Amino acid sequence: MAETKVVLPGDIIDTSLDSDEEESSVLRLGPGVAQIDEQVSAVAAGVLHSDNEKKQWWVVSNKRRYVPAEGEPVVGVVVARHGEGYRVDIGSAQGALLPLLAFEGATKRNKPNLAVGTVVYARVAVANSVMDPEIECYNSHTGKSEGYGELAGGFMFKCSLGLARRLIDSKAPVLNALGSGIPFEVAVGLNGRVWINTEAPATTVLIANAIKNSEFLDAKQCRQMVKELLEKQ
C-alpha cells in the first residue's frame, strides 16, 4: 500500500500497526528512517513509504551525493590502476575498488585491461561504513555479465539520485518516449550518472537534454516535451 505523506527530519513516524499483532515484532527501517532515542523518526526529507505486511518504513528522498548500497548498479569512471584492481570514481565519499578479476569469465591470464578514464557499468558488491566500497562488472552469484562491463564510446552525464532512480524503472516515461522515436543505448547508475550512446552527436545532446529536463515533469509532460524536441530536430 502506497502512502503519499511528506516527512521532514525529526518527524516522528507512527509505527503502530493496523493488525493486532504482538508489539515485540521486528520493524524494518529503510533509508531515511532511524530509531532516535525511544522513537522511530525520519532523518531525511522526502515521501514516506510503508509496507504494513512486512513492517517496513522508508523515506524516498532526492539527493545529489551517492552513498553506496550493496547490489545497486552504478556508472563509474576509472581513475587509477593498482596492483590488485582499479580505483573507480562512483561519486561516493571514497573511490570504489574494482578488482582486476571482477569481470565475466576473467582469469589471471585473460582479463580486460581498462585505461584511466574508461567508463564502466558495475554493481556494488561491498558497501559498509568501515571499508571502501567495492564494485564488480558481473554478477558474482551467477558469474554472468548481465549487462555490466566497460561502456565504450558514448556520453556520460550527472543527474540527481532521485531522477536516476526513476529512470532505472523500465516504465520511465522519458526513456520510453525517446525510445519510440530514436534508437539509442542507455545505462543508468543509481549514483546519479547516466551513460548514453547514439549514432550522431546531435542525437546524444538531444537525449541528454530530454533526460535532464524530465526531472520535474510527469509522464504526460515528458511525452509532450520529447515530442516537441523530436519535431525540432
Add this chain to the structure above:
Amino acid sequence: MDMDDTSEQQQVAFAMHTFERIHHTEFQRRFLSQNTRHDGRAFSQFRATHVTKGTVSTAQGSSTVRIGNTTVVCGIKAEVSEPDVKTPNEGYLVTNVELSPMCSARFRPGAPSDEAQVASEHIHRLFGKAVDLATLCIESGQAVWSLSADIVCLKYDGNILDTAILALVAALEDLRLPEAQLDSATGVVSADRTIARQLTLRKRLFPATFALVDTYLVADADDAEEQLATTSVLVVLDDSGRLANIWKRGACPVSNETIHQCIESAVERAETISKTL
C-alpha cells in the same frame, strides 16, 4: 608482610592510573555518578582563584590569574594611533588570546587555533561595552589610544574563558595611561609619564562557565572534564548584578531551567570573585 602490603598498594594505584588512561570517559563517569568529581570538588564548586595585578612591569597594565592549574598572564600595551573615520572620538581595544603548545599538548604551533580565535573574538565582543572607548580619545579625529591586550595562557587546565576574562578585567583596572597631548603644529603626541590616569571601567565583569558532562552540570570544568563535555554555558555578570552575557554552545540542548540554575550559581560566584579581584 610489609613487602606484600606495599606491592598490593602499588597495584591498586597502578590500576586506577591505568583505568584513567585507557578508559577516560568511564573513569570520570564513575566519579560523577557518585555525586563527586575526580579532583574531589562538588558539582557547583569552582577551583581556587588567584588574581595578581601588575605582574608585567613593561606593560601599561597587567595581571596574572590562576583558576586551579590554569594560568594566564594578561599584558596591555598602549600605543597612539589614528582613530577610525566612522568613530573619531573612540580608541581601540584589541584582544588576543594565545593558546600555544607551551600551555598544553592539545595546541599546535603556528597560526592561532580556532579555539583561540573564538575566545579572542568573544572577549572582544564582551569588553566592547565594558570599556568606554571615548575615554581613550586624545584629540578627536587625530589621535587616540589603542590598547592591545595580549592574554597568554601559560598552563592550560580547562576553563580558559573565565580565566582570560578575569585577567583582562584585572589588567584594565591596573592600567595607567600617561597624560597625552597632541601638538597641533607638529602633529606629534607627547605623553607625560609622571601623570598617570586610571581607566574607569563601565562595569567589572564576573564570568562563570558550566559544562555539561553527560547529564551532569559541573562548574568550572578542568581539562579532563572538558574533553568529555560537548556543551558549555558561560554566564557573565557585572558588578551591579545585571547580566552581560549568556552563551550556551555545543551539541546538547540545555533546558531553560538548567540555564536559570547556571545564572543563580554565577551570581554566587560573582560575589566570591569580586572580593578576590
Add this chain to the structure above:
Amino acid sequence: MPRPDRRENDQIRALHSILGLLNRVDGSAQFSAGSTSVYCGVYGPVDVKVYDEKLDRAVIEVKFRPAAGVSGTKDRWVESAVRGTFEREILAQMHPRTLIQINIQAREDDGSADAAAINATTMALVDAGVPLRDMVAAASCAVLADGAAVVDPTLEEAAAAQSVHTFAFAGSDIGRAGSGGASGSTSPVYVDSRGDFSVADYDRCYDLCLRSAQRVLAFMRTAIEGKIAKESQISVV
C-alpha cells in the same frame, strides 16, 4: 515607539528562501529575512583528509565568509556557533570516515545574521539529504533602550539596543512548546545573549524567540515540502 520599518514588536521580517539554487554542491539554500540574506552550500558525505578522519563518525566542518571584506576572527566565531549547533543534530555516526562540509556565505547583513546562518544551514542540510536528528530554527530578539523587546532586529536596531539575544531550538522542542507546553520545558541548542540585561529581560526574549522560531520552522517546512512535492510528483501520482 514604532519600529523604523513599522513592524510590530513581535513581528519577524518577511522570510524568503530558495532551495537547491547552487548546482555544483550536494545541497544548498538561500535564507533571507528582510534584507538580511545568507547562502549555504553543503557537501557530504565526501572524502576526508586522513589527518582529520574519525573512525566512528563524520567530521563536520563549517566555513563562514562575510558579505564584504576578508574573513577574520569574527567569522571563526560564527563557524564555531554553527558547528556546535549542528554537532548533535547531524547524525554523523551514520557516515564514519567522511566529511560533511558546510559553507556559509553572507549575502547581506542587516541584523540577526547569526540566526539566518543557522536557518540557512538547516535548509541546506535537509536539501543535501544529510541525515538529521532534527531541524533547527533560530531567531533573534533585542531589548531597546526604552525597554521594549523587539524580534528579528535590523542592524540599526541591534546597534542601539541594550542587549541582543539569539536562540536556536530543535524542531521537536518547538513542537512540544507549541502544543501548550510552557517555555520552561524547552531546551535551546544555542543561546547567545549579550549586552546589559536582567533575568526578566532574558526570559522575555526567550519566549519571543521561541515563538519566532516556531514561525521560522513552519516557513522552512512549507518551503521544503513544496520542493519535495514538485520533485516527487511522478513517484507520488
